[in-house]
Amino acid sequence: MAKVIPLDEAARQETRFEQLVREQGKRLKNVVTRMVGPDEADDVLQEAFLQVYRGLASFRAQSLLSTWAYRVTVNVCLAYLGRLRRTRAKVAYLELEETSLNVAPTGEAARSPEAVAENRALSEVLRQGLLELPPDLRAVVVLRDIEGLSYRDTASILEVPLGTVQSRLHKARAALREIVQARWGGELP
Amino acid sequence: MKCPDLETLSAYREEELPEPEAALLAAHVAGCPRCQVALSSLTSLVTELAALRACEFTADDQARLCALVTSSPAPRARLQAFRRPAVGVALALILSFSAGFLGYSLYQRTFPATLSSRTFEAYLTDHRHYESLAGPDPDLGEFNVQVAAVR
Numbered sequence: 135m136a137k138v139i140p141l142d143e144a145a146r147q148e149t150r151f152e153q154l155v156r157e158q159g160k161r162l163k164n165v166v167t168r169m170v171g172p173d174e175a176d177d178v179l180q181e182a183f184l185q186v187y188r189g190l191a192s193f194r195a196q197s198l199l200s201t202w203a204y205r206v207t208v209n210v211c212l213a214y215l216g217r218l219r220r221t222r223a224k225v226a227y228l229e230l231e232e233t234s235l236n237v238a239p240t241g242e243a244a245r246s247p248e249a250v251a252e253n254r255a256l257s258e259v260l261r262q263g264l265l266e267l268p269p270d271l272r273a274v275v276v277l278r279d280i281e282g283l284s285y286r287d288t289a290s291i292l293e294v295p296l297g298t299v300q301s302r303l304h305k306a307r308a309a310l311r312e313i314v315q316a317r318w319g320g321e322l323p
Numbered sequence: 324m325k326c327p328d329l330e331t332l333s334a335y336r337e338e339e340l341p342e343p344e345a346a347l348l349a350a351h352v353a354g355c356p357r358c359q360v361a362l363s364s365l366t367s368l369v370t371e372l373a374a375l376r377a378c379e380f381t382a383d384d385q386a387r388l389c390a391l392v393t394s395s396p397a398p399r400a401r402l403q404a405f406r407r408p409a410v411g412v413a414l415a416l417i418l419s420f421s422a423g424f425l426g427y428s429l430y431q432r433t434f435p436a437t438l439s440s441r442t443f444e445a446y447l448t449d450h451r452h453y454e455s456l457a458g459p460d461p462d463l464g465e466f467n468v469q470v471a472a473v474r
Contacts, residue, residue, distance in 0.1 A: 148392050151389075151392055152389050152392070155385055155388045155389050156385065159380050159384060159385055159388060160378060160380035161378075163378055163380050163384065164375075164376060164377075164378035167378060168375060179388070180387070180388065180391065183388045183391055184391050187391055187392060256371060257371060257374060257375065260368075260371055260372060260375065261375065264372075264375075275372065279369055279372040279373060280372050280373065280375050280376050281376065282373060282376070300334065300337070300339055301330075303333070303337075304329070304330035304331075304333035304334055305330060307329065307330075307333045307365060307368060307369070308328070308329035308330050308333065310368060310372075311329060311361075311364060311365065311368055314368065
């Protein structure tokens with residue numbers, strides 16, 4: 135029930151894939167890193183892009199290519215987290231990844247070394263807190279609050295109603311705020 | 324008015340609450356230092372989360388992902404028609420009918436309802452031979468009926 139794509143079509147898919155890697159690679163890597171953590175991010179990202187490549191030939195322009203690539207990536211992350219949960223493996227890490235050093239604090243937080251250190255500590259608490267959220271809540275926060283996608287795009291990527299996105303987002307924010315209060319020692323500035 | 328929970332405050336912040344409720348909450352927040360702090364804290368949370376967007380995507384990352392193309396077989400297009408439910412159901416029906424027809428044909432060939440005279444004579448000769456050795460075979464069904472009719 136499958137047909138082999140002719141050579142010129144395969145070359146076209148290859149070019150399309152490389153363009154997708156260039157244009158969306160950074161954002162999709164960030165999604166994967168926030169969803170599964172930095173330790174497993176490379177492997178999961180590779181799996182996601184492999185699925186994107188395999189699915190490119192069947193992709194129909196019912197949605198944007200980037201939205202579809204997000205959907206594939208998030209689904210790969212959720213499947214990975216599901217496998218992890220089933221095998222009762224524990225995701226436990228809290229290490230300063232190289233990329234975290236590139237997070238530039240903005241505004242007031244950027245002014246003093248103490249504020250920079252505090253900001254970094256807060257971002258670590260948030261990173262860790264994010265990884266402790268249930269995967270469905272985590273996905274909404276990653277897409278909406280971190281990636282800055284619209285509610286509509288988030289709903290389309292996760293294939294859930296708009297109301298579900300809103301409700302999950304508010305639940306996730308409430309949970310994250312509690313985590314910050316408990317571990318960072320007070321209200322956010 | 325009681326202080327709202329964080330989910331409601333978050334919905335209020337995103338301007339998702341319906342108007343009467345939003346107006347009531349706005350009035351409450353204006354006079355409630357605790358809710359003002361919670362709201363401000365939520366705003367900070369969203370700002371901090373947006374800062375987590377920063378991520379390094381090196382040339383090595385890009386090369387590694389592009390190399391997937393050479394290390395994996397060429398993608399195959401699935402025929403979209405087969406993914407539609409109606410087409411799937413139609414295919415299943417066709418397959419079921421075909422299987423049924425094939426089974427019935429095989430059954431008819433093995434146990435024909437009526438036999439041509441030449442075939443019948445051949446069967447009868449064999450049958451008489453085996454019947455003389457082993458007695459009537461109850462599994463022969465229709466054949467026994469026709470043998471009895473001949474007798």
